[in-house]
Amino acid sequence: MAEILEEAAIREICQAHDCNRARLLDIARAVHKKCGYISGHAMNLIADELSTHRVEVESLVSFYSFLSDKPRGRIVIRLCNDIIDQMNGAQLVGRAFSEELGIDFGRTASDGAITLEHTACIGMCDQAPAALINDVVVTNLSSDKAREIVRELRQHTDPQRLVKHLGDGNNAHELVNSMVQNNVRLPGPSIFSPVNRGEALRKALVMSPAEVIRAIKTARLRGRGGAGFPTGMKWEFARAAPGDRKFVFCNADEGEPGTFKDRAILTERADRVFAGMTIAGYAIGASEGILYLRGEYAYLRPFLEHVLQKRREDGLLGDDIFAAEREPAPPKPAGERDVHRRPGTAGRRPFSFDIRIQMGAGAYVCGEETALINSCEGMRGDPRNRPPFPAQEGFLGCPTVVNNVETLCCAAKILEEGPATFNQYGSEQSSGTKLLSISGDCRRPGIYEVSFGIELSEVLEMCGARDAIAVQVGGASGEMVAPDQYDRTICFDDLCTGGAIMVFGPGRNVLEIARSFMDFFVEESCGYCTPCRVGNVLLRERLEKILDAKGEPADLEYLEALCRTIKTGSRCGLGQTSANPVLTTLKNFRKVYEVMVQEDREGLKRSFDLQRAVAEAEELCGRESIHNHV
């Protein structure tokens, strides 16, 4: 009986998505939520409804870490075990969870209620250790809190009730209800400045699309997602690309470990982000937008949907935006004022634009723009070959602009106040301000809006980390900077970052940190390119050998050569940057490696352990190795 009901429910979910193959990710998420996992039978049903093959469904399920093909608990605890959390005691917290539940990580408790897992950075590095319990974020964990959480969950099974104190700002909004703190330590002139809803959009709509693009170009806006591509140029390409249907994507995947600034923007300035998307739509001639929200930020979704709905109600989104201002003003009853009505937009052609939210499902590589597009088409988040670039051929083959959350915010700000105001901050090549998300060994972790061109030493001073022995700029794929380079500057030409600044204090081992980053890349590689799939594993193995004090000088050359192979032989940005932690520590912290490696005088390999190699045979054969007697 239960099976029949479940079958009906699965078919219903598919039908609610019009049995659209491109919505497979949403369907899989919904089925997963309904059934707790996606069984082989469920895969068959979905494939049947969508007129596709089971292998397509299975392949998608196996790709995303939030989807499972084996039964899991109704409650899934995902504890972040990236380096920042480790430094803040995630191991102890993990042990407490494990003991209290009586299971190891990767297992489900015997009553089937709770599953315990590790996860990569969930964007809460400023309040680590942190975990996701289903969609609910719990922060600043300790082993006591972990035990308490398990006890409570056993009683009431409702993760939301674990939230006892609400965070600041909109984290306390009834649709967010989260304990997350914004930790905006230094609000600057751009992103977090007060929003006058509708202003940027109204100003854009009195201009021609070409003028809007010119304004973005004049402001010299470059992408904030990490790569720094000129935004105006991207929009222009998409505008010029042939096709009636175009798309604007906002990349809110924020998966780079150490990055959490988009989290705060979405919480506090969602309106500005949506304004930016709408303006981009107007500029390139698109009427559809998608916000790709990482699965870890699902707690923000109801709130974001609400903001979108309000924009629709207020005529800032949907059919014929600012329609009232476009029409020649009808005579109005005496004494009534219409706040929306301003001069200037009359006479332009109607412009319609709407936005939907696409949820991710736990895959870092989906932040890569072509993987993100694949994911939105209901496929595995494997990156595509480029060219064609998304601006030429993106979502469903249509020209698509993909921009970071912060970039779109900046775009709105440029329209609000004009390029000159935006430009007065930063430098020639890197104009404007940048949000930094700072975590690790510093007194004031959180979000800082700084002008481009700021020296790293000043950043460290600001966040209270004068004694830092190393700073990783740009997240796991970034650069490890040594103290003698703290006079370098944050900008696109020197230390380029999507925002992540991870600070490491006295006593930290940069090799351990690099190893931890390699764990991340090994886990997150999509596996398409051999240099990335295999190379990252080999890099980690060799690092471990060195950390084990079994390394030799030749290992350093090996590492360097392998890093080059991975960098040059990989298809997407993940593989092209995954070797950076090793390469930059080799370059900037050479001494740390050199004291760990040693040549054996007789040419024997120190990493080969004969005793360990024969141990099993000794046991099976019940006698000792002859070497034990010499």
Added chain:
Amino acid sequence: MAKPKIATTSLAGCFGCHMSLLDIDERILELVELVEFDKSPVDDIKNFTGRCAIGLVEGGCCNEHNVDVLREFRRHCDILISVGDCATMGGIPALRNTVPLRECLDEAFVNGPSVHNPDGKYPDDPEIPLILDKVYPAHEVVKIDYFLPGCPPTADTLWEALVALLNDKPVELPYQLVKYD
């Protein structure tokens, strides 16, 4: 001046690489003009008599005896060469690396179709070296200076490499001698 010495050994290999060395045919006469064979199955010398210029290693290490021999080679030879795919990568013997050791031994000594072993015990004569947890390529056990790929490397490959090394020339083998596809 005394002729340089050369030593060879077959560890976890099939002797195919040694056969390939013999395949240099009449050039073997030239070779003995150039070098003196030390420890090697070719002349059946069991122990090193002195320092060698070159050691040729066939096969990786599958048991503790292989490790001893390989280490001895490293200590006695100026240049050590991994000859063939077994030495270089483990080769055929390394196919067992994915199978648990107990299963390997059971198949060999207990369950195999041609095995007669009523008490089901593994042979335990102390003369039999203990098997390693997996087969290791030679360079994971000692430092290796050159690798000659192939299963086996052709006689010409071996010849060219030896002649170059003995004449202090760089080992630059033409593509045809090191390509196998």
